[in-house]
Every structure is written in structure tokens, then in C-alpha cells.
Amino acid sequence: LKARPDREYTLLDTTEKKLKFIDAALKEVGLTAQTLHSRAEEAGRDVKHREMYDVVTARAVASLGFLCEYCIPFVKTGGRFIPLKAAGARQELKNSAATLKSLGAEFCKIEEFTLEGCGERAIIIINKISQTSIKYPRTSAQILKNPLD
Numbered sequence: 001l002k003a004r005p006d007r008e009y010t011l012l013d014t015t016e017k018k019l020k021f022i023d024a025a026l027k028e029v030g031l032t033a034q035t036l037h038s039r040a041e042e043a044g045r046d047v048k049h050r051e052m053y054d055v056v057t058a059r060a061v062a063s064l065g066f067l068c069e070y071c072i073p074f075v076k077t078g079g080r081f082i083p084l085k086a087a088g089a090r091q092e093l094k095n096s097a098a099t100l101k102s103l104g105a106e107f108c109k110i111e112e113f114t115l116e117g118c119g120e121r122a123i124i125i126i127n128k129i130s131q132t133s134i135k136y137p138r139t140s141a142q143i144l145k146n147p148l149d
Helices: 016-029 064-074 089-095 097-102 140-145
Strands: 010-013 034-037 053-058 075-086 105-115 119-128
Touching (some): 010 016, 016 034, 053 064, 064 089, 064 119, 064 140, 075 089, 075 105, 089 119, 097 105
Parallel strands (some): 053 075
Antiparallel strands (some): 075 119, 105 119
């Protein structure tokens, strides 16, 4: 944040307690970012956030297919979605090919590494090549019942 003061950052989480901590930590170290208390599937349909970001990232909180459906609607055409994944990322990527296509995105590259004390990790770079249909993101229940892959 401090290395790129010309950039704006929005941090989203469903847990207000986490966001209050992040707000306090940012203030303590003299950094600024907008925090947004919302579910990704709700914020991803909001015109204030939908297809508004150059780069979106997420930690490995769900399968890649889920993460893509939640996060790619936030990315501008020409932008990137860059999730962090654990071991097995290549297989998840392979399994998510149909999801990427449905969301207007394509795989760019993967960077794999070992994080000391945590094991294998991968950063996947996904390019947004066209607008995402307004029907995405769907709810968690809909994604579970009828995955795009």
C-alpha cells in the first residue's frame, strides 16, 4: 500500500470484526484502504463494485471454481484475478477451465513455490477478457448444486 500510494485498495470480508481490526491496523501503520463488509456474491452484483477493479486477489478459502465465480465479476475487462492456492493448484486450474470461459476469463500463468512451514503454494494469474454475465456470481447453494465445471 505504501509502495504504491497512487493505487486505491478495497478489502472485502464478511466478518465485521476482522475488518475493524484491519481498519485499526491500517491506521496504526499510516496506510489507507477502503474496507467493505459484504458477502462476495452480493458485492459482485453491486454496480459500485462490479467490473471496477484492475486486480482482484483472494486467499485459498474455497475451490478455484468457487473463487473464480465470486471474484471475476469484480475484475474489469483487461484486468486480472490472482488467487493464492495450496498444493493441487494445477489440477484445480484444469478442473476450472469451463468456469473461466463462462465468466469471460482465461488462464495466463501459474507461479509455484514452497512457503516455509506451510508447504506448496501457487499464485495463479487469470486474465479477464470479456464482461461477465450478470447472472454471476450465484449464491453458494447454487454453485454447489450446479457448478460451472
